[in-house]
Amino acid sequence: MAEDQRFDKFLELFNKGKEFTEELLRENQRLRYRLATIEGEVKQLEERFHEIEAENKDFAARYVEIEEQNNNLANLYVASYQLHSTLDFREVVQIVEEILINLIGARTFAILLLDEKTNDLQTVASEGDDAMPGIDKISVRLGEGVLGTVAHGGESYYFSQDPRAGAVGIDRPLAAVPLKLKDQVIGLIAIYKLLQQKEAFAAVDYELFALLAAHAATAVFASKLYSQSERKLNTIQSFLDLLTTTS
Numbered sequence: 001m002a003e004d005q006r007f008d009k010f011l012e013l014f015n016k017g018k019e020f021t022e023e024l025l026r027e028n029q030r031l032r033y034r035l036a037t038i039e040g041e042v043k044q045l046e047e048r049f050h051e052i053e054a055e056n057k058d059f060a061a062r063y064v065e066i067e068e069q070n071n072n073l074a075n076l077y078v079a080s081y082q083l084h085s086t087l088d089f090r091e092v093v094q095i096v097e098e099i100l101i102n103l104i105g106a107r108t109f110a111i112l113l114l115d116e117k118t119n120d121l122q123t124v125a126s127e128g129d130d131a132m133p134g135i136d137k138i139s140v141r142l143g144e145g146v147l148g149t150v151a152h153g154g155e156s157y158y159f160s161q162d163p164r165a166g167a168v169g170i171d172r173p174l175a176a177v178p179l180k181l182k183d184q185v186i187g188l189i190a191i192y193k194l195l196q197q198k199e200a201f202a203a204v205d206y207e208l209f210a211l212l213a214a215h216a217a218t219a220v221f222a223s224k225l226y227s228q229s230e231r232k233l234n235t236i237q238s239f240l241d242l243l244t245t246t247s
Contacts, residue, residue, distance in 0.1 A: 069204045075103055076211055083219040087226040092219045093125045096189070099212055101127070104205055105198035106191045110135040113179075113187035113220070114142065114151060121151055121188065132192045134170050145171040151185050154178050156209065160200070168192055175201065177209045179217035186217055 079099045083092060093111060100106040108128030112121040119142040126136045143152040150157050157176040159165050168174060173190040180186070189212075194200070 065204075069207075072103055072204055072208060073211075076208055076215075079103065080211070080215040083215050084222075086219075087223050089220070089223040089227050092216075092223045096212070096216045096220075097125060097127060099216075100189065100191070101195075103208055104191070104212075105195045106193070107195045108132045108135070108193035109173075109189065109191045110138055111187065111189055112138060112140070112147070112151075114185065121147055124187075128193060132170065135190070135192065138170060138190075140171070146173070147171055147176055147188065147190060150176040150178050151188055154180055154183065154185050156213075158201070175209065177213050179213050179220060181217050181221055186221055189213070189216070 076099070079095060082095050086092060086095075096111060097109075100109050106127070108131045110123050110126040113124050114121055121138065121140040121142065123136055123138045129136045138147070140147045140151075142148050146157055156178065157173075159168060159172065159174045162172075165172060170192075173192045174194070175189075175191045177189045177191075178185045179188055189209075
């Protein structure tokens with residue numbers, strides 16, 4: 001009888017141990033599942049964190065780019081005001097040169113105007129002649145070569161977009177931007193080298209080119225008209241003075 005009682009107690013303890021072990025196994029399984037779920041959530045959070053971090057970097061870079069664009073456009077606005085504040089041809093050309101250097105970052109360039117009598121493009125101002133000899137005396141027939149084609153067609157040329165481009169030269173600049181009054185081309189700007197700290201044209205530069213070309217063309221045309229009118233007035237005044245003197 002005593003042995004039966006001991007056996008029953010042992011069996012009871014064994015069953016309790018079995019139940020406890022099974023409960024531990026179930027709890028362990030539940031915890032392992034929960035741990036796997038948490039690890040998955042942590043991984044997702046880490047991935048999202050990296051995505052947000054990358055987005056923040058993109059936003060920061062974009063912000064800097066927009067700030068730079070705004071600064072350049074503001075500077076161009078000021079420069080445009082200066083362009084239209086004078087009717088002196090040499091002053092207008094000098095302001096265009098300053099814009100090319102300070103805003104575009106051009107080191108070597110030439111400003112050419114079209115002679116309507118000869119249909120030739122001729123240099124009226126240049127910078128960096130030592131780096132590109134000959135740009136101070138360019139004379140190109142309308143429609144000939146890259147420069148003549150730009151002036152004839154009125155479309156900008158960019159060396160980086162030319163699959164046939166070999167090396168930069170007088171007739172194959174980094175950029176050639178026509179100076180247009182509506183559909184009439186009166187000249188162009190040819191850029192051959194950039195400043196040392198500027199490796200290539202930025203996206204904003206192309207916007208600056210378009211704005212500069214329009215404002216510069218208007219200012220140059222107005223200053224030339226004024227110069228011609230002033231010369232005619234001086235001639236007429238001299239003629240009137242001569243008539244007054246002889247009478």
